Amino acid sequence: MFNNLNLRISPKASIGKNVRIGDDTVIFDNVVIEDNVTITHNCIIGEPLNSYYSDPEYGNPPTVIGRGSLIRSHAIIYAGNRLGEQVSTGHRVTLRENNIIGDHSVIGTLSDLQGNVIIGKYCRLYSNVHIAALSVLGDFVALYPYVVMTNDPYPPSDDLKGGTIGDYTQVGTHSTILAGVMIGHNCLIGALSVVSKTVSDYSLVMGEPAKVIMDVRNYVALGKGHLYPWMNRFSRGTPWDGIGYDAWMKAKGRKKR
Numbered sequence: 001m002f003n004n005l006n007l008r009i010s011p012k013a014s015i016g017k018n019v020r021i022g023d024d025t026v027i028f029d030n031v032v033i034e035d036n037v038t039i040t041h042n043c044i045i046g047e048p049l050n051s052y053y054s055d056p057e058y059g060n061p062p063t064v065i066g067r068g069s070l071i072r073s074h075a076i077i078y079a080g081n082r083l084g085e086q087v088s089t090g091h092r093v094t095l096r097e098n099n100i101i102g103d104h105s106v107i108g109t110l111s112d113l114q115g116n117v118i119i120g121k122y123c124r125l126y127s128n129v130h131i132a133a134l135s136v137l138g139d140f141v142a143l144y145p146y147v148v149m150t151n152d153p154y155p156p157s158d159d160l161k162g163g164t165i166g167d168y169t170q171v172g173t174h175s176t177i178l179a180g181v182m183i184g185h186n187c188l189i190g191a192l193s194v195v196s197k198t199v200s201d202y203s204l205v206m207g208e209p210a211k212v213i214m215d216v217r218n219y220v221a222l223g224k225g226h227l228y229p230w231m232n233r234f235s236r237g238t239p240w241d242g243i244g245y246d247a248w249m250k251a252k253g254r255k256k257r
Contacts (some may be wrong), residue, residue, distance in 0.1 A: 002133075003022045003023055004021065004022075004023065005023040005024065006023060006044070007021055007023065007024070007025055008025075008026045008027065009021070009027040010027055010028050010029045010030075010031070010046075010062050012029040012030055012060075013027045013028070013029065013030070013031040013032070013033070013046070014031070014033065014117055015027075015033050015047050015104060015182045015242065016033055016034045016035035016036070016037065016067070016163070017035045017036070017039050017041065018035055018037075019033050019035070019036070019039075020038045020039070021039045022039060022040040022041035022042070022043065022073065023041045023042070024041055024042045025039055025040075025041065025042065025043045025044070025048060025115075026043075026044050026045070026049060026215075027045045027136060027239055028044075028045065028046030028047065028060055028063075028079065029046065029059075029060040030046065030060045030061065030062045030063065030079070030139075031045050031046040031060075031062075031063045031064075031065070031079075031116070032062065032063065032064045032065070033045070033064060033065045033191070034064070034066055034068075034069075034085075035067050035068075036065040036067055036068045037066075037067070037068065037069050037070075037071070038069075038071070038226040039065070039071040039076075039160050040068045040070075040071065040072050040073045040194060041073045042073050042074045042211075043071055043073065043074065043075045043076070043077070044075075044076045044077065044078065045058055045063060045065065045071070045077050046063040046078070046079045046098075046149065047073075047076055047077065047078040047079060048053070048060055048079055048236075049061070049078065049080070049097055057249070060079045060151040061079045061080040061098070062079075062080070062082075063077065063078075063079050063081050063082070063098070063182075064081070064082045064083060065077075065082060065083050065087075066083050066084045066085040066086070066103065067083075067085045067086070068086040068087040069084075069085070069086060069087045069088060070089070070171050071088075071089050071092075072088075072089055072091045073091050073092075074091055074092040074173065075089050075091070075092065075093045075094075075095075075157065076093070076094050076095070076220065077093075077095045078095060078096050078097040078098075078099040078115070079097055079175070080082070080097040080099075081097065081099050081100075082099070082100050082101070083101045083124070084102045084103035084104070084121070084138075085103045085104070085256050086103060086104050087103070087104070087105050087106070087107070087113075088107070089104050089106070089107045089108075090106075090107065090108045090109030090110070090111065090127060090180070090226075091109045091110070092109060092110050093107050093108075093109065093110070093112075094111075094112045095107070095113045096112075096113060096114050096115035096117045096133070096256070097116070098115055098116045099113050099115060099116065099117045099118070099119070100117075100118045100119065100122035100132065101119045101123075102119055102120045102122070102139065103121045103122070104121055104122045104237075104239075105121060105122060105123040105124070105125075106123070106124050106125065107117055107125050107129075108124075108125050108126040108127040108129060108145070109127045109128070109176045110126070110127055110128045111125050111126075111127065111129040111130070111131075112129075112130045112131070113131045113232040114130075114131060114132050114151075116133045116134050116135070116162075116170040116217075117131050117132075117134070117135050117137075118136045119131075119135065119137045120137055120138045120139035120141065120142075120167070121139045121140070122139055122140045122237075122239070123137055123139070123140065123141045123142070123143075124141075124142040124143070124237075125142075125143045125147075126142070126143065126144050126145045126147075126173075127145045127146075128145050128146050128148070129143045129144075129145070129147050129148075130147075130148045130149070131143075132148075132150050132151035132152075132162055132163075132179075133151055133160060133162060134151050134158075134161065134162030134222055134232045135149045135151065135159055135162035135163050135164070135165075136162060136163075136165070137164075138165060138166045138167035138168075138169070138185065139163045139167045139168070140167055140168045140231075140238070141165050141166075141167065141168070141169050141170075141171075142169075142170045143153050143171045144170075144171060144172055144173040144175075145167075145173045145174075146173055147171050147172075147173065147174070147176075147177070148175075148176045148177070149162070149163050149165075149176075149177040150163070150176065150177065150179050151163070151178060151179045151217070153178070153179040153182075155199065155220040161179045161180030162179070162180070163177045163178070163179065163180060163181045163182065163183070163192055164181075164182045164183065165182045165183045166183060166185030166186070166187065166201065167185040167186070168185055168186045168229060168230070168231060169183055169184070169185060169186060169188070169189070170187070170188050170189065170230065171183075171189035172188075172189055172192070172193065173191045174191055174192045174193075175189050175190070175191065175193040175195065175210075176193070176194045176195070176196070177182050177189075177195045177239075178194070178195060178196045181195050181198065182198045182222065183195065183198075184199055184201035184202070184203065184204050185201050185202075186201055186202050186216065186228065186229050187199055187203045187204070187205065187216065188204045188205075188216045188219070188228060189201075189205055189206070189210065190204070190206025190207070190213075191202055191206075191209040191233055192208065193205060193206050193207060193208065194207075194209050194210055195209075195210045196209050196210070197209075197210075199212070200212075200230075200231075202215050202216050202217055203216060204216040204219055204228075205217070208217045208230055209222045211234045212231075216228040217229070218231075224226065231245040232245055232246075
């Protein structure tokens with residue numbers, strides 16, 4: 001698949017079985033690439049932190065790319081990132097240091113995680129999403145194109161507070177989540193919303209500033225009925241594909257949310 005031209009891999013990196021790495025890619029010290037990973041052309045994995053350029057005693061923090069992951073071309077993944085199993089990225093993604101990304105999550109083309117971000121399992125960040133440092137996403141969260149999460153309540157300051165988004169919540173395109181805002185689980189944030197206050201579980205919110213419109217479970221689309229919680233009608237790319245959400249939750253011994 002690849003010619004491996006101009007490929008540079010540090011002798012302090014660990015490469016698993018059946019790993020494919022594209023041309024002009026650089027793998028720095030203390031990177032662990034687990035089995036069956038594909039890294040395509042022009043990627044940088046384990047990019048050193050700022051102190052590398054001034055501290056003669058600098059040591060690169062460990063970086064882990066989990067089993068079965070796919071890193072597409074021109075991605076830059078800084079040292080200290082830990083990607084779970086079967087994580088995939090689009091092109092030209094930037095992951096600053098010390099992010100934790102859960103299994104099966106997708107980081108879309110040109111998205112930017114500014115470091116110390118926690119993302120759960122099966123999350124979907126579409127193209128051009130910007131996540132400020134210290135933000136936290138639960139499992140099965142989707143952020144559609146051009147969503148921005150901020151972390152500075154009165155810029156510029158050092159009083160940084162990342163936002164939190166609960167499990168299963170969907171955030172519509174071009175929405176902005178302001179610093180420190182907590183959004184509950186199973187919420188729907190309408191496109192172009194500016195969310196500046198806490199959002200309770202199962203809320204449908206929209207607007208600038210965003211306001212609660214209704215309990216999302218009461219939202220009815222003409223001819224389609226009740227659409228939320230969405231897990232009851234959508235399964236593509238989820239662990240309940242083919243068996244249904246209720247059956248999957250029962251098999252896991254979990255209570256339905």
